[in-house]
Structure formats: structure tokens, C-alpha cells
Amino acid sequence: MPANPYNGYTDYGIGIGLRVPHYDHILAEQPTVDWFEIISETFMVDGGRPLEVLDRILEQYRVVQHGVSLYFGSAEAPNRAHLRKLKALTRRTQTPWLSDHLCWGSVDGTYSHDLLPMPYTRAAARRTAEKIRAVRDFLEIPIAVENVSSYAEYHVSEMTEWEFLTEVVERADCGILLDVNNIYVSSRNHGFDPHAYLDHVPAHRVAQIHIAGHTRFEKYLLDTHDHPVLDPVWKLYAHAIRRCGVTATLLEWDDKIPSFQEVHDEALKANAFIAGARAAAAVRGS
Amino acid sequence: MPRPAAKIRIPARVGSTAELAEFQRAVWGLVSRPLTPGHRMQRRAADGRPTREVAGRIVKPSDRLTALERLEIYNRMYWFRVLDSLHEDCPGLRAVLGERRFLRLAEAYLVRYPSRSPTLRDLPSRLARFIREAPRWTRPHTALCHDLARFEWAQVEAYDGAARPRFAAADLRAADPGRLRLALQPYLQLLELRYPVDDYLIAIKQRTALLRGDASHAPAGLRPGRRSRVPRPRRQACQVAIHRLDGRIYFKRLEPAAGRILRAIRAGRPLARALAAGLPPGRRPPPGAADRVQAWFRTWMQLGWFCRPE
Numbered sequence: 308m309p310a311n312p313y314n315g316y317t318d319y320g321i322g323i324g325l326r327v328p329h330y331d332h333i334l335a336e337q338p339t340v341d342w343f344e345i346i347s348e349t350f351m352v353d354g355g356r357p358l359e360v361l362d363r364i365l366e367q368y369r370v371v372q373h374g375v376s377l378y379f380g381s382a383e384a385p386n387r388a389h390l391r392k393l394k395a396l397t398r399r400t401q402t403p404w405l406s407d408h409l410c411w412g413s414v415d416g417t418y419s420h421d422l423l424p425m426p427y428t429r430a431a432a433r434r435t436a437e438k439i440r441a442v443r444d445f446l447e448i449p450i451a452v453e454n455v456s457s458y459a460e461y462h463v464s465e466m467t468e469w470e471f472l473t474e475v476v477e478r479a480d481c482g483i484l485l486d487v488n489n490i491y492v493s494s495r496n497h498g499f500d501p502h503a504y505l506d507h508v509p510a511h512r513v514a515q516i517h518i519a520g521h522t523r524f525e526k527y528l529l530d531t532h533d534h535p536v537l538d539p540v541w542k543l544y545a546h547a548i549r550r551c552g553v554t555a556t557l558l559e560w561d562d563k564i565p566s567f568q569e570v571h572d573e574a575l576k577a578n579a580f581i582a583g584a585r586a587a588a589a590v591r592g593s
Numbered sequence: 594m595p596r597p598a599a600k601i602r603i604p605a606r607v608g609s610t611a612e613l614a615e616f617q618r619a620v621w622g623l624v625s626r627p628l629t630p631g632h633r634m635q636r637r638a639a640d641g642r643p644t645r646e647v648a649g650r651i652v653k654p655s656d657r658l659t660a661l662e663r664l665e666i667y668n669r670m671y672w673f674r675v676l677d678s679l680h681e682d683c684p685g686l687r688a689v690l691g692e693r694r695f696l697r698l699a700e701a702y703l704v705r706y707p708s709r710s711p712t713l714r715d716l717p718s719r720l721a722r723f724i725r726e727a728p729r730w731t732r733p734h735t736a737l738c739h740d741l742a743r744f745e746w747a748q749v750e751a752y753d754g755a756a757r758p759r760f761a762a763a764d765l766r767a768a769d770p771g772r773l774r775l776a777l778q779p780y781l782q783l784l785e786l787r788y789p790v791d792d793y794l795i796a797i798k799q800r801t802a803l804l805r806g807d808a809s810h811a812p813a814g815l816r817p818g819r820r821s822r823v824p825r826p827r828r829q830a831c832q833v834a835i836h837r838l839d840g841r842i843y844f845k846r847l848e849p850a851a852g853r854i855l856r857a858i859r860a861g862r863p864l865a866r867a868l869a870a871g872l873p874p875g876r877r878p879p880p881g882a883a884d885r886v887q888a889w890f891r892t893w894m895q896l897g898w899f900c901r902p903e
Binding site: 353358359376418421426428430431434458460463498526527 | 652
């Protein structure tokens with residue numbers, strides 16, 4: 308189910324994150340790329356080079372917005388001034404859907420700039436879903452929420468992460484940005500089966516998939532986005548597209564960023580798994 | 594000894610939005626508490642209780658990490674992220690204070706003024722104000738640091754501030770100077786400084802570039818000693834415009850009269866009154882003043898600094 312209501316019925320292929328070290332290469336060489344994901348906050352400015360670059364990118368490429376500061380899970384109300392700027396940017400980019408994280412990160416108007424894990428309770432799910440609906444109604448585009456990697460679990464939680472994710476997206480009637488690297492990192496940190504997570508996710512709501520690299524420390528894994536995708540994550544990716552269908556896929560590489568070509572080549576490795584999923588589907592269908 | 598803050602309230606359950614808010618305040622209080630000098634979580638929470646005890650009431654331990662160790666990951670990530678961001682935005686302040694003092698200043702600033710914006714771009718916006726309010730972090734260079742914090746923030750504003758359609762020369766021809774009002778581009782920043790920090794920042798940038806070159810192929814004669822520092826500037830009042838051209842930031846020194854004219858235009862005065870602001874009070878224009886003002890306007894028009902008032 309590549310095209311669905313949660314990604315604006317689009318059928319995007321394999322994209323990469325648009326990052327500053329690659330601007331000059333992209334603008335000069337105009338490489339073939341299915342689509343770029345931009346970090347919304349980078350371009351929520353009033354002018355200058357960020358918007359000049361964005362406008363030139365938009366002339367040539369499809370762009371999808373991904374944010375880091377909507378904090379759907381924070382108890383406080385959405386920041387209206389921020390939403391107005393975000394809406395202006397969505398009009399500029401014509402993003403078919405917009406994603407942000409299923410997390411909290413602001414308290415009483417103070418921002419952590421981090422993606423803090425939710426307490427998995429029904430009340431938290433209700434509040435989060437209410438905010439997602441409010442944001443979607445204001446922005447007038449489909450919303451997909453991304454599962455975050457986490458390093459802590461709370462005593463107050465009443466359900467698993469995947470049950471919480473399901474509760475939120477069903478209540479909000481929104482999409483999922485399924486980050487398979489985050490599922491893997493959290494599964495190692497909390498000791499759950501990542502396949503069980505994937506099998507529980509409502510597959511028809513998956514609008515997009517994220518893949519990325521992480522770093523292994525002695526006692527935990529950290530979601531660093533500074534490596535190629537590791538084998539266990541590719542295996543989870545294969546499992547995800549078998550369940551969800553071939554879905555718009557995005558490689559995140561945010562630190563120690565290598566050349567554009569290296570990043571793009573890493574992303575295109577997803578094609579091998581997509582071919583495998585298609586072949587398996589064909590066998591099942593025959 | 595400072596009195597401990599009110600006891601951190603940790604709800605036993607999160608069954609309502611109010612309890613969610615209370616829960617998030619409790620976690621945020623721990624995550625945003627400054628790290629120890631060894632980059633660890635402090636032993637005591639803000640209310641004086643052992644952090645281990647408070648963390649243990651909120652977070653489950655794993656088979657490899659205690660509750661405190663798990664929360665410490667977030668505590669460290671928070672501080673590393675915000676300090677990294679300020680570090681990158683403030684090369685001048687770092688050069689004046691040195692890395693350790695700069696980090697102490699940045700931490701104290703973020704405790705007093707934590708981020709109130711969804712984007713990290715705005716993080717240094719109140720740093721100059723904090724330096725003025727709490728001079729002990731920058732003494733004896735407070736005035737210089739205040740200038741630098743203003744200047745470094747002005748660069749952020751100039752980089753991605755709004756640009757409006759330029760005022761065209763044709764718009765001036767039939768206009769009555771007594772009534773005509775111009776406006777300055779929103780991205781244009783005008784600063785009156787006590788220290789020539791524009792030159793100082795350029796020197797720091799050049800030194801940084803040379804040090805980078807030193808790691809590769811810079812000619813030996815151009816390599817600065819690793820320990821050599823750019824000398825701190827001496828007090829010398831000046832006025833600087835920070836502006837943008839083709840996406841790049843430039844600094845332009847302004848004569849005092851030019852600065853007064855531009856500030857009068859920004860304040861919305863009609864052109865004739867703005868020009869009068871450039872004259873010393875109660876004096877006749879010095880010889881050649883008209884030519885100088887004309888030359889300034891020609892340059893400012895070429896740089897696209899003027900736009901129509903909204």
C-alpha cells in the first residue's frame with residue numbers, strides 16, 4: 308500500500324535528507340533523486356540563503372517536510388505562531404504529507420530540543436491524538452507520526468510502545484512514519500522483539516519509512532544517524548515492506564555526513580529489499 | 594547555601610492532561626538540571642533529594658542500566674545539544690573568554706533563560722541581555738562580551754531575516770523629500786558598538802581558516818602558532834551595518850552621521866528629517882557633506898538596503 312490517505316496518495320520512492328553539506332553538489336550537478344526530505348525548522352525563516360536554496364530545490368525535486376518541534380505529546384497546547392510559520396512553509400513546498408515525532412519536548416513554553424519518550428497511558432494517547440487532529444486541521448495536510456528511539460521507560464506506562472502508537476494513530480486517524488532503525492534501537496535498549504512491534508503496527512497507516520545508522524555503546528544503543536544502515540536494521544526494513552508494501556523510504560544521515568553520492572548509494576540499497584519483497588509478493592499471488 | 598526548590602511532584606499515574614503536564618514537568622526538571630564538571634547527572638535533584646531516588650520513582654531500570662543512568666542519557670543529550678549550538682553561534686565570545694569560561698557562561702545563561710523557541714536558531718537571542726544582567730560570568734570583559742553577543746546574534750538575524758522588494762531609484766525621482774519615507778530591509782542590522790568587534794571576528798575567522806589549512810597544505814609562513822590568540826580589541830566606538838548579499842553576510846563600517854541617518858530611516862522618519870539627523874545638532878553642514886551623503890545613498894541603494902515602508 309504505497310499510496311494511501313496518509314501520504315497524500317503519492318507513490319514516492321527512495322529519498323534522502325536534504326543537508327547543508329550537499330547543497331552545492333545538488334544545485335550544481337542536479338543528480339537524479341526520487342525525493343528529498345527537509346527538516347521543516349531549517350526553513351521556517353523569513354528569508355536568506357535557506358529559502359533561496361529551498362526554492363531552487365523545489366524547481367527540480369519533490370520535497371516532503373519532516374519536523375522536530377511540534378511535540379504532539381507535550382501536555383501544553385500547540386504553539387500557534389509556530390504553526391502559522393509551518394503552514395506558510397507547507398504552502399511553499401506543497402509537501403503531500405508532513406511528519407513529526409510521537410514524543411514530547413516542551414513544558415510550559417520551554418523547549419528541550421529533544422525527543423523525549425512518552426508515558427504510554429490512555430490519557431497521554433488521548434491528549435496526543437487531540438493535538439495531532441488540531442494540527443492537521445490547521446495545516447490541512449495529512450500528518451504522519453514517527454516512533455522515536457528511546458533510552459528510558461516509565462513506571463506510569465500502561466501499555467507497550469506499539470500499543471500506544473496504535474492507540475494514538477487510530478484516535479487521531481493519522482499516518483505513521485515508521486522508523487525501523489528507531490524500533491531496533493529501542494528494542495535493544497528495552498529488551499523487546501522488534502518483529503513483534505512491526506507485526507502490531509497498523510500497516511495500512513504507514514505513510515513513510517525511515518532508515519538510518521546508530522551507534523553501539525557498552526550498555527545501550529544510541530540513535531546517532533552518523534553511520535550506514537546496519538544489517539539488523541535492513542532485515543527489519545525487509546520485514547516492514549513485506550507487511551506494509553513498498554513504501555516511500557528515506558535515509559537519514561545527519562552527522563559525519565559523507566559525500567552526496569555515498570549517502571545516496573546507501574539509500575539505494577533499499578532497492579534490493581524492495582525487489583525481494585516484490586518477488587515474495589508475486590510468489591504468494593501466483 | 595541556596596535553599597532547595599519545592600519538592601518535585603511526581604504523579605503516581607498519568608490519567609489526565611493535568612497529570613501528564615505534571616509528569617512532564619518532573620522529568621524536565623531532572624533532564625534540564627546542569628551536569629557535573631565530569632558531565633554526569635548531579636547527585637541531588639533541585640529539591641535536595643538524591644537524584645537516584647527521584648529518578649527511580651519515574652524511570653524503570655533495565656537489565657544493564659539503573660533508572661538514573663537511563664535518565665542521565667537524556668540529561669547529557671540536552672546539555673550537549675544546547676551547548677553545542679551556542680558554541681557554534683558564538684566564536685567571538687569563545688575567543689575572548691576561552692572555552693571553559695564560555696561554557697560556564699553558556700550554562701548559566703541557559704539556566705536563567707532556557708529556550709522559549711521551537712528552533713535552536715533563537716537560542717542566543719537573550720545572551721546579550723544576560724551578559725548585562727549577570728556580569729560576573731564575563732568580568733573584566735563584560736562590555737566587550739556584550740558587544741560580541743549583540744553582534745553574533747545580529748549575524749543570525751541578518752542571515753535569514755526577511756527581504757522585501759527593493760526601493761527603485763525611479764521611486765525617488767518625483768517624490769517630495771519632506772514627505773517621502775523609505776524603509777530599511779528587515780534583515781539589515783545596525784549596531785553602535787564600544788569595541789570594533791567586526792574586525793575582531795574577521796581576524797578570528799581568518800585564524801580558524803589558517804588553522805584548518807595548517808592541517809592540510811597551508812604555506813608554513815602563514816601558519817599561526819597553535820597557542821597564539823587573536824589579540825582582544827581595544828575600546829573604540831564604531832558603528833557597523835551587518836547585511837546580506839547573495840546569501841552571504843557582510844559587515845560595513847558606517848560613519849557616525851551615516852549611522853544616524855539610517856537609524857532615523859528605520860524609525861520611520863521622512864527622508865528630509867532623516868537627513869537632518871545626520872547633521873550635528875545646531876551646526877551648518879560641513880563642506881562636501883552633500884556629496885558624502887549622496888555617495889552613501891548610492892551605495893546603500895546598490896546594496897539593496899532600502900524598501901518601501903509596509
